[in-house]
Amino acid sequence: MATIGFIGLGNMGGPMAINLVKGGHSVKAFDLSDEAIQRVVSEGGSAAASAKEAVMDADFVVSMLPAGKHVQGLFVTGDDPLFEYVKDGALIIDSSTIDAATARQVADAAQARGISFIDAPVSGGVGGAVAGTLAFMVGASDAEFAKAKPVLDCMGKNIFHAGAHGAGQVAKACNNMLLAILMTGTSEALNMGMKNGLDPAVLSEIMKQSSGNNWALQVYNPVPGVMDGVPSSNDYQGGFQVDLMFKDLGLAMEMSQQSASPVPMGSQARALFNLHKVNGNGGLDFSSVLKLYQDQ
Amino acid sequence: MATIGFIGLGNMGGPMAINLVKGGHSVKAFDLSDEAIQRVVSEGGSAAASAKEAVMDADFVVSMLPAGKHVQGLFVTGDDPLFEYVKDGALIIDSSTIDAATARQVADAAQARGISFIDAPVSGGVGGAVAGTLAFMVGASDAEFAKAKPVLDCMGKNIFHAGAHGAGQVAKACNNMLLAILMTGTSEALNMGMKNGLDPAVLSEIMKQSSGNNWALQVYNPVPGVMDGVPSSNDYQGGFQVDLMFKDLGLAMEMSQQSASPVPMGSQARALFNLHKVNGNGGLDFSSVLKLYQDQ
Amino acid sequence: MATIGFIGLGNMGGPMAINLVKGGHSVKAFDLSDEAIQRVVSEGGSAAASAKEAVMDADFVVSMLPAGKHVQGLFVTGDDPLFEYVKDGALIIDSSTIDAATARQVADAAQARGISFIDAPVSGGVGGAVAGTLAFMVGASDAEFAKAKPVLDCMGKNIFHAGAHGAGQVAKACNNMLLAILMTGTSEALNMGMKNGLDPAVLSEIMKQSSGNNWALQVYNPVPGVMDGVPSSNDYQGGFQVDLMFKDLGLAMEMSQQSASPVPMGSQARALFNLHKVNGNGGLDFSSVLKLYQDQ
Amino acid sequence: MATIGFIGLGNMGGPMAINLVKGGHSVKAFDLSDEAIQRVVSEGGSAAASAKEAVMDADFVVSMLPAGKHVQGLFVTGDDPLFEYVKDGALIIDSSTIDAATARQVADAAQARGISFIDAPVSGGVGGAVAGTLAFMVGASDAEFAKAKPVLDCMGKNIFHAGAHGAGQVAKACNNMLLAILMTGTSEALNMGMKNGLDPAVLSEIMKQSSGNNWALQVYNPVPGVMDGVPSSNDYQGGFQVDLMFKDLGLAMEMSQQSASPVPMGSQARALFNLHKVNGNGGLDFSSVLKLYQDQ
Missing domain, CATH: 1.10.1040.10 (N-(1-d-carboxylethyl)-l-norvaline Dehydrogenase; domain 2)
Known part of the structure; x- marks a missing residue:
């Protein structure tokens, strides 16, 4: 079982993180809302004091954010970009629905840094997030897809490999x-x-x-x-x-x-x-x- | 088995008429093209010398025409309207795709004349017409629909009762x-x-x-x-x-x-x-x- | 000055007929509403008891009707079509806004009958009808346009010759x-x-x-x-x-x-x-x- | 007469800069293309070795760039942002056609820095740029608009004050x-x-x-x-x-x-x-x- 940092615990992200916990993973959860973190903790996850702390020791990171600028800012261009803290070889699964161009840019930056960033937006709504029956549309290399699949299986039912980076978006x-x-x-x-x-x-x-x-x-x-x-x-x-x-x-x-x-x-x-x-x-x-x- | 007059033996109407023949009905076929009539005759239908002859003794009439004006002209407003020749109690099934307003007008005129006119446009294409697997969307009263259904079954697979006159269109x-x-x-x-x-x-x-x-x-x-x-x-x-x-x-x-x-x-x-x-x-x-x- | 039959005295037709009266013409006005006729009579027009009476002695007929079926019915295909009563050589100006196809059909029927029918729909609204500043878009032969122009000038300001029959519509x-x-x-x-x-x-x-x-x-x-x-x-x-x-x-x-x-x-x-x-x-x-x- | 830095000397910017020269202004021109700079120099402008040099002593800066990211990068977020070199009190006129949100953001950054940045996109095409008959749609305060107007008058005919920052875009x-x-x-x-x-x-x-x-x-x-x-x-x-x-x-x-x-x-x-x-x-x-x- 893997150590997974999870960032963004809203209506969708919260239940998804809980399903990872239920899948047996060690989940470090972060959100700007303490209440959202506590809901995951109450199901067996652990609280991270910051996004940085959530990702530092993680094998996988899952992010669920509102828009491309948040994803790019958080990982690459912000004040304290997470790409500086993520472990070598870590795989970041971004399930945010954002523009494909940003997804590709962040994936490129990840590659330059020696890590993996794949786009994996979902469909299926809050109901699917809770039931673990989401569909994931994944943009990733074959190797990245194979590595991410078991993690995604905890949260969804149909896991589609759409193509290379950006293809999920x-x-x-x-x-x-x-x-x-x-x-x-x-x-x-x-x-x-x-x-x-x-x-x-x-x-x-x-x-x-x-x-x-x-x-x-x-x-x-x-x-x-x-x-x-x-x-x-x-x-x-x-x-x-x-x-x-x-x-x-x-x-x-x-x-x-x-x-x-x-x-x-x-x-x-x-x-x-x-x-x-x-x-x-x-x-x-x-x-x-x-x-x-x-x-x- | 019924006596059926069939008018309009094109790519769709021709195979439909033949399927009525195969269903055991006595089909009197008319078209402006002799060749089209002969194709039905060669399958066991009989040739009518005119639209009038095709409908005179028929229990059912099936029409397959290009547009509303042809339907209206043929049955009601033309020089020698067929409604004057159709037997009392006959049921006319118009499978042309025409505007609903005309379909309702002709149905009203039929009712005034003591006969039935229902709209039953099809979908399924030439392939469906040949195979007898057309879908029929029927605008008719319950009694008319019940009466037409066995005839339509010879030509199609899904026979939908959409509602009252015009509803099929x-x-x-x-x-x-x-x-x-x-x-x-x-x-x-x-x-x-x-x-x-x-x-x-x-x-x-x-x-x-x-x-x-x-x-x-x-x-x-x-x-x-x-x-x-x-x-x-x-x-x-x-x-x-x-x-x-x-x-x-x-x-x-x-x-x-x-x-x-x-x-x-x-x-x-x-x-x-x-x-x-x-x-x-x-x-x-x-x-x-x-x-x-x-x-x- | 001409004898003009005018049929259709609504919000637009009424003021148009009155402007013909003011232009010195002898206007025989007909409408299904007696009140509408009286408004024209009170300005110097004369009342016609029927459409037939309005057009019988007219050099020009102006019609202002709701739709193509009314125009076709009134002049050609109705129970008592006016084309049977109009004087040889009369010019009918139809200012109704109707479909071009009907306008052309009625013009053809007129030609066969030895009279002229031109389409001349207007723009400019009720205000323009009252003020006599309507724009007319005319579909007519050159000779017909030349003949109609003085009549149209009484009712409008911009008289455009759009082309042959139907072109006005x-x-x-x-x-x-x-x-x-x-x-x-x-x-x-x-x-x-x-x-x-x-x-x-x-x-x-x-x-x-x-x-x-x-x-x-x-x-x-x-x-x-x-x-x-x-x-x-x-x-x-x-x-x-x-x-x-x-x-x-x-x-x-x-x-x-x-x-x-x-x-x-x-x-x-x-x-x-x-x-x-x-x-x-x-x-x-x-x-x-x-x-x-x-x-x- | 003013000292004006001009950045972006393409099909539109080149002739605009030349019209400023003709208007008697001292124009320091910069573009990535030397050839484009030389065309302005040959009309009496002076060449700047860099964007920085073009703007350092300028009372006004005019920029004509392809998109919002170029404008934002050049002035605010790039490696060597020009806002660090522009004189206090300088007025920057951005004639690029970009999104209004970026225009407002750059204007805010300018205000924080003690300078003015206004959006003034043009219409009128290359012909208008050469002839000095462009229309400018300006987003600026009243004071900024008043200050920019004489400069814009050298390049255009209709100078519209659309409203506050961003309103020009x-x-x-x-x-x-x-x-x-x-x-x-x-x-x-x-x-x-x-x-x-x-x-x-x-x-x-x-x-x-x-x-x-x-x-x-x-x-x-x-x-x-x-x-x-x-x-x-x-x-x-x-x-x-x-x-x-x-x-x-x-x-x-x-x-x-x-x-x-x-x-x-x-x-x-x-x-x-x-x-x-x-x-x-x-x-x-x-x-x-x-x-x-x-x-x-």
């Missing part, structure tokens, strides 16, 4: 952009059907068994009452917030811009979530975008 | 609009991934097992070489042509306009297929829209 | 689609500037003097308080309603579909006005689309 | 986003008119005199042959390149994302220029986007 951005497209598209198709007299449950079933079939119809129907146990049937509470989807779409647009990859549908989805957000719905689950289409 | 328009959204969205996500270094097969697999999962990734991958036996791996030949998708998106826009249902994603998909079409790709399979995104 | 559709693009684009540029701290009056002035210059910035600023005497400074009352812009954008989409002309920006504008409309703003002036962008 | 981003919307919108309206038989010159004239009036119709018609002396009549050579418009739209999207300002039309325009760019047209004038719409 690329895959995440592509998938979430497509998800935004599926959800808006499904919402507007169902709404048009309903406005023309169809029962949304019937139309959902027809499209699910036809060429309109997609993830939203399968497990995340946006129309209240069609499906049990999904956010739409719970006033769009819980789930994946509009604000987070908007952030992810911003990353996708940045990737589009830097690589000159045309994304007319993704751009449209971002615009729609933006309109929905300025209507005051940023805190609702993203399937609430259906409301944007409905008569007010 | 509504469901078809919604589904195909969503399909266009899925295909463009999947194409641009895969293209952005590829431009950022990912293997399209790997990215397809990741998204298929994640929240980006949809019909295109499952059975109709737009990237040549990722999947066998699909149009993209055959120079985008066969399949469902761009021109037909563009026509269907036009029907969806008309429905959006008449019901004031917002369809920003569907509108975007229509615009993209239009750009793809003016590049000279109208005759290719619709998954070729991937080419619109790629560096030329 | 094409020009109107193109112009109004572009107008919708200008208004949405200007609204979102101003809104983004305001959200980033700029004074909308200052930003409007900068863009008006730069390459962002357009009609909305010049005479129809969508931000309340920037400009006097425009709908935005009057709670978006009066002006050109969202519902009418939505109708015109529907005509533009139909034209796009029939001619396979890509209109991604126009499609986007239609989608935005549709979202704005389902928010309950159909009766406001179209510059109110700014509200769609604003934090609620 | 905001105004530029809003204006250029709107410009992209006008150009794509005008192109598609003209293309649809042409596909429906209209003469583009006639339609341009009609829309210019109607509510479709905008900068593109006034001075930059995208249809070859309609207007003399514009890029469209010169094979889309010269003018403002697609690649630069794409860059500016990227800045607008970044601003939209950071301020959550919905820009569906601007997003659409960016997507269209991206599609046009991947067709190999990045080096053409941006009015060539018309080609995207045309039958190939």
